[in-house]
Amino acid sequence: MESWLFYYGGVCLVILLILRRKIRNYQGLPLVGHLPFFALQSRQQLLEWIYRGTEYHEGRSWRIDVPFIGKGWIIENPACLKDVLSSKHDSFGKGELASTRMKDLFGEGIILVEGHKWKAQRLAGQHAFSSNANLQSFGERILPKHLNTLLAPFERSIERDEELDVQAVAYDYAMVVFGELAYDSDFARTSAAFTAPFERASTVTQDRFTNPLYRLTERLLPSGRRFQRDVAEVKAFGERLVKSMTERIKAEEEGKVDVPGVGGSKDLDGSTIRQGLLLRELVKEHGQGDDYSFLADACLNFLTAGKDTTAQALAWTLYEILRNPAIYAELQAEIDKAPTELSVSNLTAVEGPLQYANAVISESLRLHPPVPLEIHENITSAPIVLADGTLVGPAEIVLWSPWAMGRSTRIWGQDAGDFKPSRWFPEVQSRKSDRSSTIHPLKKSAFEFPVFHAGPRSCLGKNLARIELAYALVQLVKRYDMVPTWPLNQERSVGTALTAPILGGLGVRARHRQKI
């Protein structure tokens, strides 16, 4: 009897030692591979695990095997990422993994599709969001028009002496701003019918990426069973908006109603900027017909891509300046000196009157990228070799984490973990006395700093996002002092979502600023 116990105890010990060794070496476990790290950990723990694994492998690509998700490589090397996103990008796509999980909600929208439907939306988005005049209209018309959505909660919380969740405020602001941009609709009034089902459907979609048994659990859980109804409501809402907009556009073209101009703004070709910009461009690229579902999917995708990402970037930026009062003060000093009327190009210029604010935003995006984890799949039937020799087999995945890359000492130097806006002005670090005269903003390629993705599918809203971030930061920081309601030394975690919310929101107490 005792010898049996001894024997089994010994076998268990050996197994435990092997498992411990595998866990320490970031190798997959027998049968389950790396699944436990993906399925059982929180989003924050998963990001930290990827970061530590990449440090363990000193930045070299390392193997992962996640049953139900895929097997392949985690990469950090910017030259490999360049292959995936640019030089060999025809061989990589979102593949089955993303499409089976996201198709219900995102349908034929730009986030998911390939081929001519992607191209039509890409061109429409480029036309709608890239011209200087349209960016100007965004910065000088849409953002100020909804400023009250940003400021009113601050005023209310000050008056009532209450705590305020600034991340929730950032979400509301992004919703009305990008709602107007995508649908030309006043979401401050109409969003209730859309927001609740949309938020619920997004959460279920996000859970599908970490829950390998989602098909089963969605049948059992109330949120899963409600999912199809929520998706139907979101789509019906979008189609109603799109239908009324397209009818209006048609009526304008037939000369039945006046063409609405926007404050006399002119596009670069001298024509008047019109409302419903994205939809007009989509109709131009795709055609109108009677099928409103494609157009509604397209608008929903643009709203989704812009809304949470920008709100979270603002929330994390506020988080960092709250933790660094000296940076908050320097930001206020810069904003006090800047002209009150700031043009859009001045808002975001790395060498303009808000250069410090822009460095703060870049630094926040580096440490807290709103899209912290990305996966592509080799969609060809041949193996693909990446710059460092990594061989990605057919249907294998490549995973990279802008969150982990933003903390890499190989890319950012020994102080990669510190929040240091001055790193964006490296010439100045040694000559602090006069920042303005010798500014050479740090240049990082999109493959080293892939916060907005890179290559042909890079983010279409990068400029819009940076304009909104600078605008909102200026509006808040010039008016209010804020103190956190959480312990300053407490690092906040990323919540579980496809993007990167601050887990538990960002509580502050705000006061009107006492200018000296």
Ligand code: HEM
């Ligand atoms: C700080 C804010 C933002 C960040 C960090 C961000 C980041 C990204 C990333 C990483 C991707 C690639 C996702 C993927 O395909 O795997 C992406 C794509 C995209 N983004 Fe953004 N984004 C932001 C704001 C916006 C805004 C404001 C808009 C527009 C209204 C926008 C529109 C898009 C679109 C349309 C795509 C898909 C492009 C394509 O597939 O061709 N984004 N963004």
